[in-house]
Amino acid sequence: MTTLKDVADQAHVSRMTVSRVINHPDKVTDEVKQLVYQAMKNLDYHPNAMARALVNNRTQIVKLLVLEEMTTVEPYYMNLLTGISKELEEHQYALQLVTENSFEIGTCDGYIITGMRHEDYQWIKELKLPFVLFGENRYGYDFVDSDNKMGGQLGTEYAIKRGYEHLIYVGIDLAEPFEYSREAGYLQTMQENGLEPQIIRSDNHSTQIQSFVMEHWNDYPENTAFVCASDRLALGVERAILAQGGSLPDQYGVIGHDGVFLDQVAFPQLTTVKQEVDKMGGLCAKMLLEKIKNNNQVQGQCVIAPQLIVRDSTK
């Protein structure tokens, strides 16, 4: 394993100079810098993260707290993780997954927190280390999220464009910002188009919304589109429509939200508002590393535009 010393020897400089080339390149002559770079390349030198961690009193570890129940957890978490991990890896950081609400939170440099609910803000504010939330919040904490309002708009606009006459919003029965934002997007678009909004809400379970739609089937005339707050709900709506003998996508349309996994498992495959989850993950990591570097400096709120994916559940 090559160390600073090896590089220093080959470049005929002191170890400190090599260290400076890495950490404060501006304080070193260009000439020397080239020498050192060359030596680093020759020897395939990579700094030892642990030694660095020791002097800097850093752990080089970021914890991801998943506050949601694992059983509820949507498959997109995997994408989130990938995004986070890729970004962290580039900066010699490792990830630790924390799922149990084990408050015995060990040593690390910062947290990415996801699956927050109201009650969690209580203890979150006690945290000493830097953190970034995945998912919008209205307490001023730094976060990354999909542009949920825009998502609501995208779906609604598309349904209108495709000529559905009645647009029903199928929301998740949760008092959380992401849900409000999606609804707001729907409402705004409806208003802009002079349409009468209609909202139903349900737990985020395909079977529950399925029964609901089947029970109220008479309320939904032909040429209705269901703009759903999740793919899971959309899946249930699809099943209800098919079970009632409605035809998809001719008589009815269904638009989902999330665009990970379920949209493709559904039948017919869902037209959906896709969130760029891995990108968001990467951004979470980037923001957190920035906070760690800059003494917990506020990073602000990042909102990423979702994308409409057209498949077979709309005409």
Next chain:
Amino acid sequence: MTTLKDVADQAHVSRMTVSRVINHPDKVTDEVKQLVYQAMKNLDYHPNAMARALVNNRTQIVKLLVLEEMTTVEPYYMNLLTGISKELEEHQYALQLVTENSFEIGTCDGYIITGMRHEDYQWIKELKLPFVLFGENRYGYDFVDSDNKMGGQLGTEYAIKRGYEHLIYVGIDLAEPFEYSREAGYLQTMQENGLEPQIIRSDNHSTQIQSFVMEHWNDYPENTAFVCASDRLALGVERAILAQGGSLPDQYGVIGHDGVFLDQVAFPQLTTVKQEVDKMGGLCAKMLLEKIKNNNQVQGQCVIAPQLIVRDSTK
């Protein structure tokens, strides 16, 4: 932050003695040990993983290589990750997720590898660091997997017990050990019960098997159970049955395999052979850490019994 020195001072011993209490407790008097333990408790001492990593030339990082395409990736990966992470955390290890086949594999102490296909064994054998595979293999590498044969048996036996007369195995069209094992379980059970086996195979996509079953609908008399190699396939079979007007679970039965997420999204919810994925993850980690500690010593093959979960897709 309390260090070895603080503990040593409070216990009136040298730093080395404290270190020994932690790493070689047998080389220290019980009396002194108690003193040290007490001091550690008083000061809430936790060893600094980075310092340790530095002297031991360890990174305290394990990489998880996911060789499958992210888009194909089953949702159970999340459970796997949790299991791995929990175990690693207990031993002060962190996890790094690697999804791109970036051979530029950085520094770590060992790998957990999942999603292996034939062609991967080529380069796997070149690896210098310890590794454990998640998923059975026939090359003698250490692995952890569900008992796939037993899974095949469980599903098949249950279908027989519930009085289905025709049992059709729906396999994944892949030449991989896990698939062979599941089929073998089915075949053996069929033979033991003097029944005629019948196997169909398909890519692991719900829509593909759905069309297949619909096209061959006449081949499946009433009172047939479909024993499937995955929940994804089972989902497609369910849809085909319902689309053809067959009744579930009276006229037909469907049994899935995996038991994560999809089984609950399906309608009717699937009777399935559930793998204890998080447990398997934990075991992977445990084995790997053992290998790391013991100079890459062979750990063998661990097979974990799956469990039949009965829900609404069987009578």
Next chain:
DNA sequence: ATTCCGGATGTTATCGCTAACAAAATTGAG
């Protein structure tokens, strides 16, 4: 020419911990 200044580089100490050796304490055989 001498002094002084500031930028470039080197030296030293340190982060927290452990291996290897050294010293001290205990044991027990004669």
Next chain:
DNA sequence: CTCAATTTTGTTAGCGATAACATCCGGAAT
């Protein structure tokens, strides 16, 4: 009660890197 063998504890050095200070050097000002 010795003295060597053995066990228990302490001392030193070093893992790989960096911050803080020390030194060196060339050029501007005097």
